[in-house]
Amino acid sequence: MKLRSFKPLGAVLAAGLISLSAATGVARAADSTQPIVIPIHNWSSQIVMAYVLGGMFESMGNNVEYVPADSQAVYESIRNGDVTISHEVWQSTFGKSFYNAMQKGGVIDAGTHSATTLEEMGVPNWVIEQNLCPGLPNWEALADCHENFTTADSGGKGRWLEGPQSWHGDLMPERLEALGLADKWTVKFAGGADALWTELASAKKEGRGTIVFNWTPNFTDADGFTFIEFPEYYEGCRKSDGGDGKCGSPKGWLKKAANYKFPRTHPAAYTAFSRVDFSTKQIGEMAALVDTDKMDHKDAAKKWLADNEGVWQPWVK
Amino acid sequence: MPELLKQRKSLQFLLLIIIFALLCLIIPQSDNNWLWRLPPLLKELPGIINGSVDYLMFEWWPIEVYDAELDDYEQKPLVREFTRSVSSVILFMIELIREILLGGVKTIVAFTSWDWATENQWARWPALPWTVVTAGAALLGYSLGGIRLALLSGLSLIYIAVFGQWEPSMQTLSFVLIAAPVSILLGLTFGVWAYKSQVVENVLNPLLNIAQIMPHFCYLIPVMVFYGIGDHAGAIATIIFATPPMVRLTLLGLKKVAPEVVEAGLMNGCNNRQLLTRVLIPTARRDILIGVNQVIMQCLAMVVIASLIGAKGLGNELLIALNRLRIGLALEIGVCIVLIAIVLDRMSLAWANKQTDYFSSQSFTERHRNLLWFLAIFVVGVVLAYAGRFIFKDGFNYLYLIPHNKGISTAEFWQAGVDWIWDTFFYTLKGFNEWLITQVLIPVKNAYLSMPVVATFTLAMGTGFIVGGVRSALIVGGFLLFIALTEWWDRALITSYLVSVAVVISGTIGVIVGTLCAQKQSTSRFILTMCDTFQTFPSFIYLIPVMMLFGVTDTSVLIAIVVYSTIPATRYTVEGLRSVPASLHDAGTMAGVNRWQRLKSIELPISFPHMALGINQTVVFALSMVIIGALIGTDDLGQLILKSLSDREGVGNGLVLGFCVAFIGLAIDQILRTWANQRKQMLGMT
Amino acid sequence: MSSTTDSARTDAPVIQCESVYKIFGNNAKRLLKQANGMVDAAEFEKAGCIVGVNNASFEVYAGEILIIMGLSGSGKSTLLRCISRLTDATDGKVFIEGENIMSMRNRQLINLRRNKMGMVFQSFALLPHKTVVENIAFPLQVKGVSTKESMQQAREMIDLVSLTGRENYFPRELSGGQQQRVGIARSLAIRPDIWFLDEPFSALDPLIRKEMQDEFLRLQGVLGKTILFVTHDFDEALRLADRIAIMKDGVIEQLDTPANIVLNPATEYVRKFTEDVPREKVLKINSVMEPVDRNLALANATVKDTAVLEDVAELILNADNPLGVVDDNGSLIGMVRSSHIINVLFGARSDQSQA
Missing domain, CATH: 1.10.3720.10 (MetI-like)
Structure with a gap:
């Protein structure tokens, strides 16, 4: 008896479930309400852009969440779905981590910004102004000015302060070798970006020469920074790609990455994200709001969104 | 001579050093010489570990899981589902505390769904006004340890609020308030277990050693793979780091408990649980409290590292500040971290030493005095926060939540201090630095490498x-x-x-x-x-x-x-x-x-x-x-x-x-x- | 080798031990089985075992104070712990009010301890984090008595051991004697029938010790517990005991009343202890009295059978005639003669020293 009386209830439940799933099926056209997880790294333009993108997604009715993450380790998290997107994938710094994760599966390429990046060895402008290495930015000038760039532990050679070895492996030592500069110059790997900026700051105070790895767009642009002009890059010129290694860095791309499920769970947001395209100038503006105008990152993003409706409104439509 | 050698350790050492020096001189430096360098037979080990972890996490024992987002069933490995459910429990607890302090929607979502919360935008948990939290902390300090502790905790929180670090500090606090108790509980549990079983102690000992010495960076990636990224991952990495000293000190303390005290407990009719919670642990309290102190210190020492795998709060702000070379700001954040550590430490200590008075007959108001005070504080704080909306017109209600980086800052002063140090000492230090590097460090380094x-x-x-x-x-x-x-x-x-x-x-x-x-x-x-x-x-x-x-x-x-x-x-x-x-x-x-x-x-x-x-x-x-x-x-x-x-x-x-x-x-x-x-x-x- | 007990007792013993053995070591059980009850300490030691208690059998009756006396390492504390089952005896039976404690389940054991037993420890073993009153209330709270009720009872105990006014002190703030008063109060809090005391006064100064012994006798006078008391102090044993068990190397050498032990030491070892004992302080009239001889005239004065010799010696020695001995009811049960007293106090000793 009892069982029978349950039957109609079961039918109602089943019907309810079906209609519910039908409803969600219809709702599939819209984005899921699960939050989109945007990573926050430790440099200004990236953080402002994170809040800018967050603001865009929110204007589309999406929920957004920000999570601090290491800029190298984040690709593993995107792969696992713990983080949804990454909006600043620098070619030479993060290219390796990005492709590693893509190869393992779970990360998709969500397009490229029109901003090109340059990541190269260079000197702060005062080095040129004080003529510490006559002939710069041409690389050939390096042949006879290394004495101005020595440090206590460089063994009499001039020192290049390269980023952490995790960024591009032994690229710079190989380049020195290939260009025949290895007997005059040596490479020191810094532990992180902080170390690079500290080196710039302390060299500036002391007025001594320094050659450091740097990139643009970056906040150091404001102080004036000149990249050394090495022989032009071409496909396959690097030692690791089988070339002779006598070449500088290419103009790098700046990509966007996303978790493979993102297009399916948030189709509208994904479409907007894939349309997002910042120029070098725009990224510079975002960084400047924080670095020069000393604004808080969130406020900077708000201001940027308010000032540039014409830029981002078409993406979210 | 051999007899002498047996007795005098100094002579033995001398002999050892002579042999060592001879070996260094005799053996030529060559890559093929095994006496010079052993062949890397364990080269494959990292790959094997990696493969096993990948297999465990992504392939082993797949189960069907319904993904509501994709409206589809997916194959997901069991281990991953398990670790992720651990993650979500920890995350829920962190968010709960965080939203009591700062407001938010996650807790509500946990009981409903994102769909519901998105539709009902009114369903947002409001933050406690900072005035309430600060006064509440002072009150708690007072009830635990009198006026000094009240001043310490009150002033610390005022510092944090006034310097515009309220939000990140409360984020850090909410994460520490989960990580520290979990570490303490785990530490106690394992400590007690090791006390009861010699086998467990023998197994735990090397593990504890390794966990304590291994740089925390090493387990960031495994933690991230197993538990994902976010506050919970930070908390788990912190727990791994903070638990070992607690285990150690618990075990040490328990071993010091006099056997007669244990017997007294038994003769007083304690069952096993009572013996543990009411006799052993309280008697070993001195060492256990040192353990608690260590846990709190370790937790806050991990704040920065934990932010690399997603812990929000002061650690993250610190990294960002440093990346822009804002040392002054970083210093202020650092002080916040230290203050939180000290306040938590002193409070936990005071709590553990608290006495009850059984004999004074108290009226209702006396017994619930603290609660009543807190209610009063709450009402006043809320009223103030409400009034603040009309006082501050520029959108920031300083009586409710002082927004991040909108407080006062002494950063410029510290920056100037750093500049002053540079101007004053740089050239003196430069000479010293060069001497140290060329005369000491490089020779020592080369000596090590030439062994x-x-x-x-x-x-x-x-x-x-x-x-x-x-x-x-x-x-x-x-x-x-x-x-x-x-x-x-x-x-x-x-x-x-x-x-x-x-x-x-x-x-x-x-x-x-x-x-x-x-x-x-x-x-x-x-x-x-x-x-x-x-x-x-x-x-x-x-x-x-x-x-x-x-x-x-x-x-x-x-x-x-x-x-x-x-x-x-x-x-x-x-x-x-x-x-x-x-x-x-x-x-x-x-x-x-x-x-x-x-x-x-x-x-x-x-x-x-x-x-x-x-x-x-x-x-x-x-x-x-x-x-x-x-x-x-x-x-x-x-x-x-x-x-x-x-x-x-x-x-x-x-x-x-x-x-x-x-x-x-x-x-x-x-x-x-x-x-x-x-x-x-x-x-x-x- | 145990001696006679007062077999006159017909009531059931409160505590009863039957061939209790405690042997430390890895294969103690197996070795014991092989030895078949005949344990030789030296042989066991060769096999890597240490004999703690060797074939102990005795009874303790309601309201009696039995003192286990022995030097350190004699196994007295181990025996006490076997009886309270703080350690498990290797073999034998221990009955508490007729129930074998060795076969009790943990739950039963805890119940027994919560309701029937109290124990005092040499090092006081107070909980350092609890105040005096909390320490005393602890056994009650463990039992599940409400806070209010347990505090009430603890206060009564505090009054009983004269610590009133120090309820909220911590143990570290008290002197040794005061700490042991707390220990005593705690052991009595649940109003146990059986009271174990493990060298309770050994850690105290001599003066305090004397005071505490008096206190103990006073308490026992009021409470009338069944007591098992361990000490290494023979004087203490003589002073407090109804009966004494003297232990050596795990064996009970002699178990008897203080007077009998002093008068008739069973072994050489026991004799050594008794040699220097001032007998007048130990012996009571009932151990030296003779049956009433109707032919002799008794003096006018009488002495009580439980009086200690020292207290009445002058009276007896000064009397010309034997004195009558009376019991509590005042009825005549014997007589003492001065010549006999002199013989007991001095004569026997010279015999022994010659022997």
Whole structure:
């Protein structure tokens, strides 16, 4: 008896479930309400852009969440779905981590910004102004000015302060070798970006020469920074790609990455994200709001969104 | 001669050194010579570990899981589902506390769904006004420890609020308030378990050693793979780091409980649970509380590292500030971290020491006085916050939540201070720096690298043998063998070079400062507080000024290590000297010794074993800092650990590298601890 | 080798031990089985075992104070712990009010301890984090008595051991004697029938010790517990005991009343203890009295049978005639003669020293 009386209830439940799933099926056209997880790294333009993108997604009715993450380790998290997107994938710094994760599966390429990046060895402008290495930015000038760039532990050679070895492996030592500069110059790997900026700051105070790895767009642009002009890059010129290694860095791309499920769970947001395209100038503006105008990152993003409706409104439509 | 050799350890050492020197001279430097470097037979190990982790996480035992987002069933591995459910529980608890403090929607979502919360935008949990939290903390402080604790906690929170670090501080607090109790509970559980079972103790001991010495970076990637990214991952990494000292101290404390007290508990009719919770743990309280103190310190020391895998709050703000070289701002954030640590520590201490008064007959209002006060504070705070909406027109309600970075800041002042240091000391230090690098560091480093592997083994195992016999020699040898068979022996030598120089400097400073401070009660207390402060103060902050002054060089790395590793050397020296029994002092005085003689012939020899354990801890601290050294720029194991964050085989590389670092520490630990124990036994101090 | 007990007792013993053995070591059980009850300490030691208690059998009756006396390492504390089952005896039976404690389940054991037993420890074993009153209330709270009720009872105990006014002190703030008063109060809090005391006064100064012994006798006078008391102090044993068991190397050498032990030491070992004992302080009239001889005239004065010799010796020695001995009811049960007293006090000793 009892069982029978349950039957109609079961039918109602089943019907309810079906209609519910039908409803969600219809709702599939819209984005899921699960939050989109945007990573926050430790440099200004990236953080402002994170809040800018967050603001865009929110204007589309999406929920957004920000999570601090290491800029190298984040690709593993995107792969696992713990983080949804990454909006600043620098070619030479993060290219390796990005492709590693893509190869393992779970990360998709969500397009490229029109901003090109340059990541190269260079000197702060005062080095040129004080003529510490006559002939710069041409690389050939390096042949006879290394004495101005020595440090206590460089063994009499001039020192290049390269980023952490995790960024591009032994690229710079190989380049020195290939260009025949290895007997005059040596490479020191810094532990992180902080170390690079500290080196710039302390060299500036002391007025001594320094050659450091740097990139643009970056906040150091404001102080004036000149990249050394090495022989032009071409496909396959690097030692690791089988070339002779006598070449500088290419103009790098700046990509966007996303978790493979993102297009399916948030189709509208994904479409907007894939349309997002910042120029070098725009990224510079975002960084400047924080670095020069000393604004808080969130406020900077708000201001940027308010000032540039014409830029981002078409993406979210 | 052989008879003499058996008795005199100094002669044995001399002989060992001669053999060592001969080996160094004889063996030629060549890549194919096994006596020079062992072949990297363990080269494949990282790959294997990586493969197994991948298999475990992504393939082993798949189960069907319904994904509401995709409206589809997906194959998901069991382990991953399990670890992720652990994650979500921890995350829920963190968010719960966080949203009580700062407001939000996650807790509501946890009970409903994102769909519901999106549709019902009114369903947002409001934050507690900062005035309420601050006054509440002061009240809590008052009820636990009187007016002093009330002032400490109240003023600390006012500092945090006024300097515009309220939001990140509360985020950090909410994460520490989960990580610390979990660590304490886990520590207690394992400590008790080890107390009850010798087998468990034997298994736990090496694990604890490894967990304590292994640089925290090594398990960031595994934690991330297993538990995902976010506050929960940060909390889990923190728990792994903070639990071992708690286990240790719990076990130590329990072992010290007099057997008669246990018997008394039994005869009073305690069952097992009562015996544990009401007799054993309270009686072992002194050591357990030191454990709690350590847990809190370790938790806040991990704040910055934890932010690398998603913990929100002060750590993250600190990294961002440092990346823009805003040292002043970073310093203010650092002070917030230290303040939170001290307030939590003092509160937990006061709570544990609290007494109840059973006899005063209290009226309802008296008994619930604190609650009533809090209600009053709450009402006033809310009214103020509401009024604030009309006072502050520019959108920031300073009586509700002081927005991040909208408080006052003394950053400029500190920045000027750093500039002043630079202007004043740079040129003096530059000469010193160059001398140190060219005359000391580079020669030492080269000396380390020019040791043939056989010579290193002879020296290490020989020392082990002289100190602790065959057993010690084999243990030390085993640890070294693991490292020698990886491809990173040279890097391990560089790490050892940095650590040994740092330990010599730290040990010297620590013993001297500790000895001087231990002469008086007041200076002892002062220096121990300083130790606490430096232990929680994020080392990242002084990296920048140090790098400014000393450049991206080994000197900077060394200073970073020394600042941190001097802490245990100092602490143990002070503790060791202070624990010399008063009767011995009197005996000395009656024998007519002067102060220096007393120190030299009574206090130092008695406290020497304890100080040796301090040196042991110095080694451990120094090793755990190699990763910080890597952030400046080194070419040792630390650099590769940092690199493993982006490696394809990051999990395996990171772990194996971590083991290498840990094994260096364990080898030294074996020798020092054996020696200290023998010495203690000789002095009848066990 | 145990001696006679007062077999006159017909009521059931409160505590009863039957061939209790405690042997420390890995294969103690197996070795014991092989030895078949005949344990030789030296042989066991060769096999890596240490004999703690060797074949102990005795009874303790309601309201009696039995003192186990022995030097350190004699196994007295171990025996006490076997009886309270703080350690498990290797073999034998221990009955508490007729129930074998060795076969009790943990729950039963806890119940027994919560309701029937109290124990005092040499090092006081107070809980350092609890105040005086909390320490005393602890056994009650463990039992599940409400806070209010347990505090009430603890206060009564505090009054009983004269610590009124120090309820909220911590143990570290008290002197040794005061701490042991707390220990005593705690052991009595649940109003146990059986009271174990493990060298309770050994850690105290001699003066305090004397005071505490008096206190103990006073308490026992009021409470009338069944007591098992361990000490290494023979004087203490003589002073407090109804009966004494003297232990050596795990064996009970002699178990008897203080007077009998002093007068008739069963072994050489026991004799050594008794040699220097001032007998007048130990012996009571009932142990030296003779049956009433109707032919002799008794003096006018009488002495009580439980009086200690020392207190009445002068009276007896000064009397010309034997004195009558009376019991509590005042009825005549014997007589003492001065010549006999002199013989007991001095004569026997010279015999022994010659022997």
